[in-house]
Amino acid sequence: MPAHATIATADITGLLLAGGRGSRMGGVDKGLQPFNGEPLALHAIRRLGPQVGRLMVNANRNLADYEAFGVPVWPDSLADYAGPLAGFLAGLEHCTTPWLLTVPCDTPLFPTDLAARLAEAVVAGNAEIAIATAPEAAEGDVVLRPQPVFCLLRADLRGSLQRYTEAGGRKVHAWTAQHRTVHVPFDRPGDAPDAFFNANTLAELHALENR
Numbered sequence: 011m012p013a014h015a016t017i018a019t020a021d022i023t024g025l026l027l028a029g030g031r032g033s034r035m036g037g038v039d040k041g042l043q044p045f046n047g048e049p050l051a052l053h054a055i056r057r058l059g060p061q062v063g064r065l066m067v068n069a070n071r072n073l074a075d076y077e078a079f080g081v082p083v084w085p086d087s088l089a090d091y092a093g094p095l096a097g098f099l100a101g102l103e104h105c106t107t108p109w110l111l112t113v114p115c116d117t118p119l120f121p122t123d124l125a126a127r128l129a130e131a132v133v134a135g136n137a138e139i140a141i142a143t144a145p146e147a148a149e150g151d152v153v154l155r156p157q158p159v160f161c162l163l164r165a166d167l168r169g170s171l172q173r174y175t176e177a178g179g180r181k182v183h184a185w186t187a188q189h190r191t192v193h194v195p196f197d198r199p200g201d202a203p204d205a206f207f208n209a210n211t212l213a214e215l216h217a218l219e220n221r
């Protein structure tokens with residue numbers, strides 16, 4: 011195997027996760043909230059687009075607004091806002107490439123080399139899933155925490171995820187733990203410390219705008 015074996019960009023579909031309730035933001039559709047003058051979803055689409063071969067959006071409300079961004083939009087097939095895994099499943103149901111990369115709509119500063127580093131690590135580790143980990147402050151210390159919605163996964167895990175969610179499973183970690191998973195640290199010297207900061211409230215979103 012060559013030293014830098016990886017996955018071709020064309021073999022990855024990027025999935026923007028915008029299907030949540032946004033309850034901590036007052037129930038608004040998070041992906042449509044403005045960030046530096048443009049909707050969060052559009053901002054993420056621009057950042058993710060160059061990293062992947064195709065793009066899709068998972069959303070459950072205001073579908074026409076998302077369609078206006080020029081990317082296919084798929085709502086959850088599972089009912090009642092079953093959480094991010096419902097978005098993963100909707101993505102896998104429509105994914106025609108061997109790999110799917112998920113990104114949430116509320117983390118606008120995510121790395122521009124996210125796909126490249128997850129892809130290299132998943133191949134090097136002969137794994138099925140790669141999850142980003144990023145430094146987070148914890149009781150005066152800094153620890154690497156998994157960012158489970160930044161997830162590169164094999165598209166053929168669809169059957170497994172379908173069975174897990176049909177049985178009532180909702181936890182990303184509990185499902186990924188059933189498969190060969192590598193964790194990929196984003197704590198190199200040049201990595202932006204706020205790359206994985208996500209906005210759960212409007213105040214957090216406005217604070218991110220000014221960083």
Ligand SMILES: Nc1nc2c(ncn2[C@@H]2O[C@H](COP(=O)(O)OP(=O)(O)OP(=O)(O)O)[C@@H](O)[C@H]2O)c(=O)[nH]1
Pocket residue numbers: 027028029030031032033034035040068069086090091092093094095096097098113114115116159210
């Ligand atoms: N498809 C889908 N995605 C979801 C669901 N719940 C959360 N997500 C997505 O998962 C990611 C992380 O979720 P949260 O940060 O909790 O966002 P949220 O659920 O919209 O916000 P809260 O209601 O405040 O928890 C976001 O990209 C959400 O869009 C869901 O029920 N279905």
Ligand SMILES: [Mg+2]
Pocket residue numbers: 030031
């Ligand atoms: Mg939530």
